[in-house]
Amino acid sequence: MLRVPRNRLLSAAAALGLAVTGLTVAGAPAASAAPCTDIDVAVARGTGEPGSLGLLVGQPVFQAVQNRLRPRSVSSYRVDYPADLIEPASVQRGNTDLVAHVRTQAAACPQQRFVLVGYSQGANVVDNSIGISSDGAIVGGPIVATIPAELAPRIAAILLFGNPIRAIGRSVTGTYQSRTKDYCADGDPICQAGGTNILAHLGYGSQADDAAAFAASKVG
Template structure:
């Protein structure tokens, strides 16, 4: 597979980070997960992405999932990690936090199921958490924690957007493959080797409805 030079892709990642950091958005209310909702939606935002769960992906996708799954109760969780190009262990911190959250919620709420969402660097956080290494991807890193196998049946769906591992020829395989929808917009240099359209990486909010429909089909 043809691969874009890593230096050029890193420049693209930096450009996206600066672009999303420069977006002006109204402050959204802090996401708060009910103790035991039917579905919990942990979201790992993209690099420098503003918004409660992520202005480009997390906020619109969570809203669409919540609307699609009514009358079932749906909560959200903002994965606690830097989402920062300047933090060498950013992905690993997100990986640890996401796995800890799922384990804690699963123990407290035995009937609760999960829809995992990750955008850009956040997609690498989700990749690692389900055992697909993002090491070698432009904003990736080694796996430091994975969701325990006994909790795998409770992961109803996984929604990934602009996933950097795709640019190095990887994808979600194995246990979670059939429950994963992995969006890569045409020309997005973060997920497509040789991609040239950095604006494509900012387009994923348009997939919110389709992503919610996929999640609903798996819950």
């Protein structure tokens, strides 16, 4: 299969950032985290993606999960990181923040469980946080923190979209494999080696209901 050069992928990622930054966020509801809910949905948005949780993926996925899990209480958390191409340690900052959030929430709320959501660069953040290195992937980086093994049972589901590690032949394996749904649209150059359709990378919001159904099946 033809491999797309890294500089072309970086250009595609930059184009994605410019494209989504230009989208209006008027009317996009902002979710805020609530303490000690039944399920906490932590979202790492994509490169340059507007919106509190991410207009293209995070927000629709959170809303679908929230609807699917009713009457359980569901909160959200926006991973605090640059999500850009300028900050060289963008993914590492997200990795550090996501792990710190899970640890803090788990300690404060002993019954709370988690759904982790990552889109594009945000998928790299989640990958690293569960011990799957994104180093070498587009907008990836080395692991700087991992969710402690004792908290692994409380990670109910992981939802990944346009995951860059797939373009370099990696995937989520091991402890979290059966709890992970990893979406890669045909032709998406960010997650598919040889992909040439950047528009495929922008359509993952259409998978929100399917992702929510998967998460609900894992929450039980």
